[in-house]
Every structure is written in structure tokens, then in C-alpha cells.
Amino acid sequence: MTQNPMKAWTAAVLFALLPSLAAAAPPPAPSASAAKAAQAITPDSLQAPIRFLADDLLEGRGPATRADKLTQLYLVSTLQYLGLKPGAGAGGAGDIGSYIQPFDVIGVTSGDPDTWTFQKGSASQTFKYGDHFIAASGVPQESSGFDGAEIVFVGFGIQAPEYKWDDFKGMDLKGKVLLVMNNDPDWDPALFEGKRRLQYGRWDYKYETAGKHGAAGVIIIHTTPSAGYGWQVVQNSWSVELFQLADDKAPRIQVAAWTTEDAARALVKLGGFDLDTLRKQAESRDFKPVPLGVTSSFHLTNKVRHVQMANVVGLLPGSDPKLKDQVVIYSAHHDHLGIGKPDATGDTIYNGAIDNASGVAQVLAIAKAYTELAEKPKRSILFLFVAGEEKGLLGSLAYSLHPTIAPGRIAADINYDGGNILGRTSDVNLVSQGKSSLDKVVEKVAATQQRTVVGDLFPDKGFFYRSDQFSFAKIGVPSIYLHSGTHYRGHPDEWGREQALVYETKHYHQPSDQMTPDWVFDGMVEDARLGFFAGLDIANTPALPTWNPGNEFEAVRKAALAHAEEKTRP
């Protein structure tokens, strides 16, 4: 089956697609050795890890549970069985350690205050928890809050030099509570890539940026279009135990809050302003923060818990004496939601077969292919199974704070989150499209599978920032994050989208995310092989991948590369 696509990969197609390479030698098609090794990626090698990880015995792989330990044990054992080396570096824990990168996490369950009152002179406005606002502690402390803090409307709350955008204009925000709009400017294709949500448009960016400016709190104004989901999702996501890394030294706000649009309207009205007018003002580079003349005191009593999670890491050393100091990382998160509320059938185990046993399985199948490769790749390959993704990308964030290889020597990250269980597709959904030179690599390999590459199908939802590749991008590492497309071979065009909707509404983050006999692995086999060939190409190409000029992560990459070079200089 791999023979035919290879034939279809004619030199003419290559040259047409890749003008930049036309002058050099034609890009090598996968070598015979690589094509043979890719045969290790089969329905069996994919189904086997899912069988294990998504079994009820694994209790949904909730972080810091017995099942988490079992997951780690299985992954360590499987990496060693493959003959991969311990990859956690010097920070590894003890005997099984060197494959394990443990990290400390603090869980915070915020108290639910009934109300939140705002004052302007003698007038006041009181909001109800749940109906009008939600609030969570931003700091891992038993009490958090502020007294008499001033409320300032800061528009989008964005500072982006590459777009010459700064909503703060040097104003002192220390101790203030910032009222902020969600998303990023989306009306101009030249600004923040238009409709596409960049990291500037994510709630985590809003909170982090406010923290850097010493703000005491942030209130995000919820609207369904700007969030990408309804108010009830905010209610559910923020009323649970929230986790943060114990050694994350970034300054934090005391209180992270959201309000409904109506409550926000009432709040600014208390200060004598009109919400629509303020928002209109914010849609300009000239916008300046608007103190509302409103103050508030607010306190939360929190439950704080210290737990440990762990990434699992295996290394295949590279074959080139120089390039082996650089690495291509394959990542997939091994955690899921654990045991939770029963569904209609009484099932309480959130198995996470697709999310993300299937991602782990793809990386394990790829690892198997690498071990069967006759000629080892020039760069080293790191297989990284990260923890706590469902709790906010904790494991990949921990890795990015304590990388086992200097960020400037990480050639790329290829992340798997989810897997195709419906069959082969004629397209590839490259969520990371448009950001880096890796697009070309993916396009090249996809063409050998006779698949076309399309970008993120839901650019406004910001999926790029919602799985672990984002943690790598933050330290400058270009990444590939892809899914199968929606055009399933042998099915009508609409079928794929319908099926995706069924999964989203019925099984996503539900106990019913389980492996069933009707799963078709053909598409997952192709996606994993695509990642294998792409990673091998990156590992063997002398030049490192690069971000596209002007990309939001280009600056940090340059700094990382300079730093890595400095380190290697004699």
C-alpha cells in the first residue's frame, strides 16, 4: 500500500510544491529503511496501548492517583522494553527515575462566595456567584483577595510589539482589578491574523499579563462569540479544583474572575460608562485604560493541596556526532479526567480512549518504528508523555520550565492529542499551519499519502493554544499539531463533520470515551506514519525548522538559538 503513493510522488509535483528546494537536490522520498520501519505502525501497535490505557482498571488516569502511577509504570516499562534510553535527564527520580520527570503541583479549590459588591461613592452594585460571575483564586494560598481595589477597563489587555499594540500605555496597574475583553482584535486580517485566535486571545494570556503588571485581579467579560463557548462552560470549568505548578515563579493575580456580559454592563454603568462605547474605544491602537471610578473589596477562602505528577521520557540517541545534541520531540499527554460524576448509564470512569490514549498510542507506535529503523536518525528523538494536560498543560509547562535539552536545541515538537477512529481521509487538518517551515514538511509527507493539507478548521477556537505544543511554542520550539481531516475516503463529504459532532457532543470528556469494536484504525495508522516520516525528515535535515517571519514566537526562538549557540561556543 505504501508503494502506490510513492509512485504518485513524482518529481514534477515536488518541484511545483517546493520552489525553495528546486535549486537544491530533490528532497529524498522516504528511504527504504524508513518505509520498512514505518510498517511497525499498524492497527495492532496502535490498539495495544489504548487497550491498556483506556481499560477500566486504569480508572481514567486522573492526575496524582494510583492510576496515574500505573500509567507511568506502563509507559516506563514499554519505553525500556523498546530499548529506549532514560530521557528525563539529571532531574529524574531514583531508580525508575531516569525515565520519570516528576514535578510538584498545587491544587486550589476556591471557596464560593455568595456575592461580590462594587462601590462608587455611596452607590453600590452586588452580583451573584454563578449567575453573574465566577471567581477563583489566582494564588495557591488559603486566602486571597483585595481591599478597596480600583476597577480599570483595559480593552483587550494585550501587549504585542509585533503588531505595535499596547493596551496598557504605561499606566500603573499595581493593585488594580482589570476588566478585560476576551479574544483578540479580529476585524482586520493584518491585525492578529484576523479571525484566527492567537495566544493574545486566550483567557490564560489575559490573567498572566495582568499578573506581570502587578494587578490584584482580572474580570473577563464573557460573550459567547468571544469565548467560543457559552456561560455554562465557564461555570463548570472554574468551579473545580484548579492546578498550578509549584515552582512557577510568574507573578500572579489574587483573583481570576469572569462576568456575564449583562453583569459587566451593569458594572461599567455604576461607574457612569457604557459598555458598548468602551468596547468600541478598545478597537484602536490609541486606546488607553479607563479607570471606572469603582472600587471593590473581595476575599476568597481556599483549600490548598500539594500533589506530584510526572512526565515520562524516553530517548533515542542520534547517530550524527554533532546533530545528536539536538532533538526532535514527540509528545502526547497521558492523563485524563479520572473517576467522576456518573453518566446516564452509571459509568463513573472517564476512560479517555481518544483523549488521549490514542495520542499516546500513536507516539508509542512511532517509537516502535524508530527502534526498527536500520539507520538511526542524525538528531536524537525524545518521546515525551506529559502529565496534567487536562488540568492546564501542566506537564508540558513543567517540561518547558525544566527542559532536558536547551530549547534552542529542540528542533521541533510533534504533538498528538486525539486520534482518528473513523478511517482514512483525503485531507490533513494541520492545526499549526501558517506558523513555521514545518508546514512544508507535513505537506511533503501528506502528498505521499495522497492527502491535502488544510489549516485549522476552527481558527477562532485557538486549538493551537489548547494542547501541549503550545508549551513548546512558548519556549520558541516550532511544532506540528495535526488531526485527520474531515473528508473520509468512501464517505460523502459531510459525513466526517457529522461524526466529529457526534463525538464532541456525546463522548468528549464523558465516561463513554471508550474503545469500541467499530473503531477503524486505518486513518490513525496514516496519521502516525505521517508524523514518523515528518519527524525523521526534520531529524535528518541539516537546517533547523524556523517560525515564519513576524510570528508571535519568532523572538523567543531567536533568543533560545542564540543562547544555545553561546553554550556550545568553545
Place this chain on the structure above:
Amino acid sequence: MKSRAHKLWPAAAILALLPAVASAAPDGVSKAAQAITKDTLQAPIRYLADDLLEGRGPATRGDKLTQLYLASTLQYLGFAPGAGNGSYIQPLDIVGVTADVPKTWDFKKGPQTLTLKSWDQFIAASGVQKDHSVIDNAEIVFVGYGIQAPEYQWDDFKKMDLKGKVLLVMNNDPDWDPKLFEGKRRLYYGRWDYKYESAARQGAAGAIIIHTTPSAGYGWQVVQNSWTGEQFGLPDEGKVPLLQVAAWTTEDASRELVKLGGFDLDTLRKQAQSRDFKPVPLGITTSLTLTNKVNHAQTANIAGLLPGSDPKLKDEVVIFSAHHDHLGIGEPDKTGDKIYNGAVDNAAGVAQVLAIAKAFSVLPQKPKRSILILLVAGEEQGLLGSDYYARHPTFPPGKIAANINYDGGQIFGRTTDLTFIGLGKSSLDAVVKKFAATQGRTVVGDQFPDKGFFYRSDQFSFAKIGVPAIYLDAGTHVRGKPDAWGKEQLEAWEAAHYHQPSDQMTPDWSFDGMIEDARLGFEAGVDIANDPKLPAWVPGDEFEAARRAAVGSGSTTAQ
């Protein structure tokens, strides 16, 4: 150290010992054998012997996690489901029986009564999986060794009607004549399980084995510990006759018992040392009722298949086996540890078989016969998983070329020798010797032939259905160490860790010897799988008849 050891073994010596060395493993096989490394061996032990696996007790969560891991790993390697039901899992029901034994047991002759005390003088267990085990006014008959062995023209029963009787029987088999039952070597006829089965075949209601330390190979306290508490077995399918009560007595108690009947134990035993012996009714009657708690549970064998490459020979199979169960959670030791991890027993055996499976998966030219990787359950409870497989084999027994079983593993380093339990029984000797020689090792037989180790792990279940078997045990002469060192280490390990919570993987383990043992099994297995001829028992072996029946006229490859 490795190279020095090789230098010590001069080429001349190899040639002298090994005319067959040229026909050792072909290149592809030797290369595939390189997949067997410290990593591939340590990885499964790491998983299986972790406290999270809770000692892998049958029918527990640890058992389920073991099965799940094994099935997943076999599938990951690309092995096909091998349980014959489209799955990797061959489930089997097991039954646990806990007998409530009366404090005393009365024996009567006319007006006289002898009362024996439970635990101190007798041990009794239920032979049936029912609420009660009943002996009702049964007569006691002394039956000598209780052996029927046509190949030795030996029959202790002489067609006497023993139905409903309680048989008093000696342990072991005749050992004073090398031509009778292989002399000092304990054959199956000399095992307690044979005694009970043999008595049941006669329709007896019960059997009492007379314990002596020499004839059992262990003291009375081992009988006490092994035969109390819950006893597991396969469910009674009504196909095999069963005793109501399986018992042991101390030698002194037996002496009193026969004396009650007016006999002398030494005289009776003397009479039993002859082909002419006939059962002796003691003129004694007895009744005994046990009240039992019966517990039904399920465990499973795990099987993965690599189909053979030869259109005809692929219908035949070489089976690699190792038991995956251990003792579970039990009494705490002095440190308070109550998880019996079973790292050596038998995570190490499973690891060797999984490392061998990995080697098969990368073998460029697949073997002609099929390969079955079979990880059996409930060995510690009496070879239950292998016994079940033997009763429900996925290949006809006549098509099973050989069984290569791993129970335990070498953790002290490379050795110059290799213990082959079952040496001298089949044509497999030559295969093992050939590959041992390529490793510069000599093959020695069972070091404790009177202990009957061949009958104490899963290869025995295969032998019973006629399949020639290899059961390799660690050598004792560790390279680079004084001669006695290895045996000392082994004995010290057994005394301190065998069947204890401290049977755990520790950083001081050396995997070098285990690597060699696993590679040897792999190369032997490939050799057997590619040899046009099926292995055979040596003429006159106790299992030859079963093999003949199994191979029958259906096989085209049997010699």
C-alpha cells in the same frame, strides 16, 4: 569480564566438545537474539513486580492488571490472538475450597479406638468442591506405594476392589534399584498428587499418605503450611474421579494406626518393596466429615501466536510458557511488607518469554512451525493454568512440538553451566546442549533429582499430554567467582526471599546470565520450529505412551 571469560574457553576445547557447533544458530537468528537485552528483560519485571501489581494473586485486581499488560504487550509486538477464541485471553474458572477440619479423627477396630489430632498428627483436605467431604465407616487398606506402572510391571493394587475404602499409602517410588523407577530419581509415581489420583481411580473414598522427611523431601511443617487455608483447583467437570478426603499422617501416627489393626509398619513397608506385594486390609474402619467453604473465581492464561511460515508445519507449534501469577497480598514480613512481588518467581520467567517474543517479532525469516507465547495463570496454586491449557489446548497435543518453560531467572551473572530439569528424558537434550555449547556452557541435569522438580512447574502439564519439554534452571557456576559462590548465593536467596515479600527486583541484580538463558531458549525454539522432525521422548520414558497416543496416525511429520 566478558571477554576474559571467553578467552578462558579456548577454541580447541570448544571443538572437542562441540562437533555440532557449526550448525548453531544462523545469522538472522543470532541477530534477532540481540533483541534480548538487559532492557527487554528488566522492563517487564519492573512492571510486574511493582507494588502496584499487588503480587499478582489469582483472581485479584493485580491478576487483571497482569493480564491486561500481557495481552497489550503481545498485541503491540504484532502477535496474533492465540487463545483460540479470537482473543489473547483464555479465561479459566478456579474453585477455592477452605475445609473446616475436625480437631480429631477416630479409627476403630472392634471395641478399640485410636484418636489422632489434627495438625500435630494428621492433615486433611477436601478432595471435592462441595459443602461436605464425607468418609462414612470406610475400611482402611495399606496399599504400599499405590503405584500402577505397566512399563515397570508394577501394580500395587492387584485388582483388589478398593471402592469406598481409605488407602494408607507410602510416599515416593521404589528407589533402591536403578532399573526400577530410575532409582533415586523421583518420577511422577513418587509425587503426592499421583498417590491421590491413583487412589481416586480405584474409587477410594480417601487416601492417607505416610509422611517421612526422606520420602517427601521436606519436613512435616511444610505439609502443615501447604495443606491448610484455601486450596485452589480447576472446577470439577465430573470427568475425573475424586477422593472425598486427601490426608497425610506423621510416621508415628501411622505406626499407631497399623498397630491398632495388629500390624507392624516396618514389616508392611518391607512387604511393599516387591512386585508381589498385595494390598493389606487393616481391619480398621473410620468416618470423617469436613465442612467446606467453596469459592468460585476466574483467572486467565494469556496467549499470543506467531503463525509459522511453512504451509504444512505451521499447523504445529512450539510453546514458550511462563506463569504470570504469584502469591498476592499475604502475611506481613518483619518489615511490615505484605506484598509478595514475585520478581524472580515469576516476573523473571515472564520477562524471558516476552524478550524471546520480541526476538521472534524481529526475526527476518519467520520459523516454519508456529510459535505460541503462553503466559499461564495459577501455577502457585497447583499448575492450574497450564493444566487448563492441557485440557483445552489451542493446538492438538500431537501437533505441539515442544514446550520451553521458564520459571525463575538467573540474577547472579553468567555461568559456565546450565541446569536442565528433564535432562535425559527426550531428544531435546541435544538441542539444548548444542546451543549451550555455543555459549561455552555445559549442561547438567537436575541437581536434586529426588525432589522431582520436573513435576513442579508448568512443563509437567505439557508432558502429561505427551509434549516433550525443556525446563531450564539457572546454572550455579558463575563466571569470575569461586566455584561455590553461585550455589551459596542461590541457597542464600532461597532461604531469605523464596515466596517472601522480599522477592523484589534490586539494583544489585545482574542480567547477564538471564540474557544468555533467554537467548538459549530462543535459539533452541527456532531450531525446534524449523526441524522437519518432531522431538521425541527417549524410549521407555514415562510420557512416551501419552505422546504416541497424541501423535497417533494423524500426523505426517512424526517419526
